[in-house]
Amino acid sequence: MRIFCFAVSLMFSAQVFAWSNHTLVTYPLVATLPQVRDAAPVAVESLDSFLMANEKALETFLDQQESWMRENLWHYAPRPDALAFKAKDSRKDLRSRFTQAVRINPNAKLPLYLQLLPGDKRQQPEIDFASVSTLADSDSLEGVQFVQLMPGAKVAPLDVVSTASVEPDYGLDIGLFTDSNTDYGKVYGFGEQPFGNPNLDYSTQAPFHMGFYHEASIVYAFGGFLKRTYPEYRIQLYKQLSEFAFNQGHDYWGWRFMGWGLHYIGDFSNPYHVMPVPGNSTLETLRVGLLNIIGFPTAQENAIQLASNRHTVLENFQSLVMTQAYLEQNLEHPTIQALTRQGEARKFNNHHIVTVMSQLSYDKGHDIHNVLERAMPENYVNDPAVEFSELNARTSLQETVLQTSGEDGFNALIDVITDLLEGFSDNGASYIEAILSVDNSSNDQSES
Numbered sequence: 001m002r003i004f005c006f007a008v009s010l011m012f013s014a015q016v017f018a019w020s021n022h023t024l025v026t027y028p029l030v031a032t033l034p035q036v037r038d039a040a041p042v043a044v045e046s047l048d049s050f051l052m053a054n055e056k057a058l059e060t061f062l063d064q065q066e067s068w069m070r071e072n073l074w075h076y077a078p079r080p081d082a083l084a085f086k087a088k089d090s091r092k093d094l095r096s097r098f099t100q101a102v103r104i105n106p107n108a109k110l111p112l113y114l115q116l117l118p119g120d121k122r123q124q125p126e127i128d129f130a131s132v133s134t135l136a137d138s139d140s141l142e143g144v145q146f147v148q149l150m151p152g153a154k155v156a157p158l159d160v161v162s163t164a165s166v167e168p169d170y171g172l173d174i175g176l177f178t179d180s181n182t183d184y185g186k187v188y189g190f191g192e193q194p195f196g197n198p199n200l201d202y203s204t205q206a207p208f209h210m211g212f213y214h215e216a217s218i219v220y221a222f223g224g225f226l227k228r229t230y231p232e233y234r235i236q237l238y239k240q241l242s243e244f245a246f247n248q249g250h251d252y253w254g255w256r257f258m259g260w261g262l263h264y265i266g267d268f269s270n271p272y273h274v275m276p277v278p279g280n281s282t283l284e285t286l287r288v289g290l291l292n293i294i295g296f297p298t299a300q301e302n303a304i305q306l307a308s309n310r311h312t313v314l315e316n317f318q319s320l321v322m323t324q325a326y327l328e329q330n331l332e333h334p335t336i337q338a339l340t341r342q343g344e345a346r347k348f349n350n351h352h353i354v355t356v357m358s359q360l361s362y363d364k365g366h367d368i369h370n371v372l373e374r375a376m377p378e379n380y381v382n383d384p385a386v387e388f389s390e391l392n393a394r395t396s397l398q399e400t401v402l403q404t405s406g407e408d409g410f411n412a413l414i415d416v417i418t419d420l421l422e423g424f425s426d427n428g429a430s431y432i433e434a435i436l437s438v439d440n441s442s443n444d445q446s447e448s
């Protein structure tokens with residue numbers, strides 16, 4: 001039923017990345033989590049080699065996993081049976097048999113590489129963005145460096161996890177819907193793209209990176225498409241694959257899959273990824289939706305444009321501030337400190353993905369626009385006629401904030417971001433410790 005479609009296409013047209021560079025937020029977490037920081041270096045292994053070595057076991061595992069998904073997820077689109085992974089004892093179609101079974105973009109690059117922190121230098125040869133991503137380069141990636149790894153080389157788990165935690169933004173979830181204009185989207189079983197603009201390739205990943213789990217039931221009743229989001233599926237898929245890889249003794253892929261799942265948990269820490277229009281009450285959402293249905297779309301288009309601009313401004317500011325902190329080696333910066341592990345993590349439970357992990361920033365998101373309105377220039381966050389990304393204002397954003405609202409405004413933004421990142425640190429540590437715990441009782445598949 002799509003009578004109450006919020007015409008969300010605009011909402012995601014500008015961008016769908018939560019924190020534009022997840023390495024910035026993952027690294028301080030895993031570098032202070034002893035189980036990752038102190039883990040022995042592992043041998044780099046290509047995906048094909050991993051698949052070949054585990055072909056039979058993978059067939060059984062993915063089969064059981066699919067049944068589990070069908071039974072346990074908040075919302076799921078069952079994987080069509082024809083896509084099930086079949087062991088053939090052959091390298092033929094090996095990678096595509098796998099990508100279709102886990103329903104990711106078969107053109108994903110999945111090279112052996114590391115993404116470095118700002119200012120980091122390594123011996124390995126540099127590779128360009130086109131070698132790691134299917135997407136067009138973006139200015140938010142300015143200065144991001146990648147280096148190539150060779151099979152068999154030893155690499156630190158914390159580097160693998162922090163690198164992999166950005167990878168889902170490099171094309172894995174692009175084009176997966178029937179109207180995405182891709183061969184694979186037609187057969188993956190996700191139907192038409194529930195929201196976002198199907199004509200913009202990077203926008204097609206939105207329903208995999210945004211999870212709307214906490215709306216009032218009346219909102220779902222009118223806008224059922226809002227239920228069709230898949231971060232919980234991705235987190236479970238990669239968490240369980242990570243556990244499988246560790247079990248099979250293929251630790252490099254254990255860490256890499258762990259990083260993939262961590263990406264979506266990172267996305268959750270941005271309120272703009274867990275609610276359709278942060279700041280709008282249920283009543284307001286319904287009001288603008290109804291106006292749209294009866295032929296007055298302006299209120300809704302405005303709400304969506306404002307949400308999009310605020311989303312972009314928030315993540316651009318965060319990325320600039322953290323990049324600068326790393327370049328200055330200022331590890332005492334509050335955003336980095338917020339991610340640093342101090343105590344024990346909450347014990348993971350499967351239902352936490354929906355009930356806790358995505359709830360934290362949802363609760364914090366209701367008044368985030370107030371802080372943005374206070375700290376940012378009016379036209380960046382409060383003028384629906386403006387598309388922020390067209391202002392060319394990104395690189396000077398920190399200075400602009402200081403000019404607009406002084407140290408107070410600047411610090412208010414840092415405080416908000418710090419608070420959100422603390423949530424990611426708790427959620428991420430809980431997820432990682434669950435994967436690494438010897439006693440896997442909390443991951444018991446009967447419990448959900």
Ligand SMILES: [Zn+2]
Pocket residue numbers: 016017018168169209263264267
């Ligand atoms: Zn994402």
